[in-house]
Amino acid sequence: MADPMRIRAQAAGDKTTVRVLMSHEMETGQRKDAAGKVIPAWFIQEVTANHNGKPVMTAQWGPSVAKNPFLQFVIKGAKAGDKVAITWKDNKGDTRTDEATVS
Amino acid sequence: MQTRREMLTRSASVAAALAGLGLLPQAAQAAWSQAAFDAKTMGDLMKALGTSGPAESKDVTITGPDIAENGAVVPVGASTTLAGAKRILLLVEKNPSMLAALFEVTDAVEPNISTRVKMGQSSNVIAVVITADNKVLFAQKEIKVTLGGCGG
Numbered sequence: 556m557a558d559p560m561r562i563r564a565q566a567a568g569d570k571t572t573v574r575v576l577m578s579h580e581m582e583t584g585q586r587k588d589a590a591g592k593v594i595p596a597w598f599i600q601e602v603t604a605n606h607n608g609k610p611v612m613t614a615q616w617g618p619s620v621a622k623n624p625f626l627q628f629v630i631k632g633a634k635a636g637d638k639v640a641i642t643w644k645d646n647k648g649d650t651r652t653d654e655a656t657v658s
Numbered sequence: 659m660q661t662r663r664e665m666l667t668r669s670a671s672v673a674a675a676l677a678g679l680g681l682l683p684q685a686a687q688a689a690w691s692q693a694a695f696d697a698k699t700m701g702d703l704m705k706a707l708g709t710s711g712p713a714e715s716k717d718v719t720i721t722g723p724d725i726a727e728n729g730a731v732v733p734v735g736a737s738t739t740l741a742g743a744k745r746i747l748l749l750v751e752k753n754p755s756m757l758a759a760l761f762e763v764t765d766a767v768e769p770n771i772s773t774r775v776k777m778g779q780s781s782n783v784i785a786v787v788i789t790a791d792n793k794v795l796f797a798q799k800e801i802k803v804t805l806g807g808c809g810g
Contacts, residue, residue, distance in 0.1 A: 615695075
């Protein structure tokens with residue numbers, strides 16, 4: 556199981572900025588190990604963001620998103636106390652969901 | 659520096675690639691679009707996504723550094739002032755597969771997204787915005803990389 560994500564959601568007026576730092580190798584499938592064998596691709600493919608249980612954004616990622624991916628987006632109308640949940644799924648079928656409260 | 663001539667050539671080639679296609683129905687939303695992530699050129703990508711050729715627009719903004727020291731971590735952001743953005747794409751032109759990330763945004767989210775990408779070499783980074791009424795607009799920026807992020 557992968558490490559937890561770090562999620563910060565800060566409200567300013569009627570907008571909430573959400574910053575997410577995921578913990579993932581994001582192996583591209585292009586690199587070779589010391590023995591010259593290709594390291595198989597392993598990366599996050601799908602990301603979903605929920606605000607109070609309602610999906611507000613989904614993303615599809617390729618292997619060229621950087622290791623330990625960072626994502627920032629702005630939710631309109633979210634206020635302090637609201638829940639923001641982020642789910643990712645990688646190409647090996649692993650998935651992880653973490654939730655944060657808007658402050 | 660991107661010249662007008664290069665821009666015109668690119669737009670023309672994309673338009674040509676798309677000429678026979680018309681507007682295909684939107685690809686299934688749920689599944690990860692293998693075809694889009696396999697695309698090597700803008701034309702292939704737009705075909706995979708079932709949209710028409712992109713036009714450069716001032717309403718789309720791409721942010722990023724002019725020079726990235728480490729290509730493994732390049733912060734980039736895409737935003738638009740247009741209402742009704744449906745999809746935001748981040749492309750790195752010279753990576754093995756062009757599409758880095760595809761965001762499907764709803765009205766509850768501002769069309770302003772930042773993330774970090776890997777870049778194999780100095781290249782144009784392109785933000786594409788697809789609106790609800792199927793307008794496809796883009797902005798690009800050249801980012802120079804002094805150390806690539808895709809090799810071993």
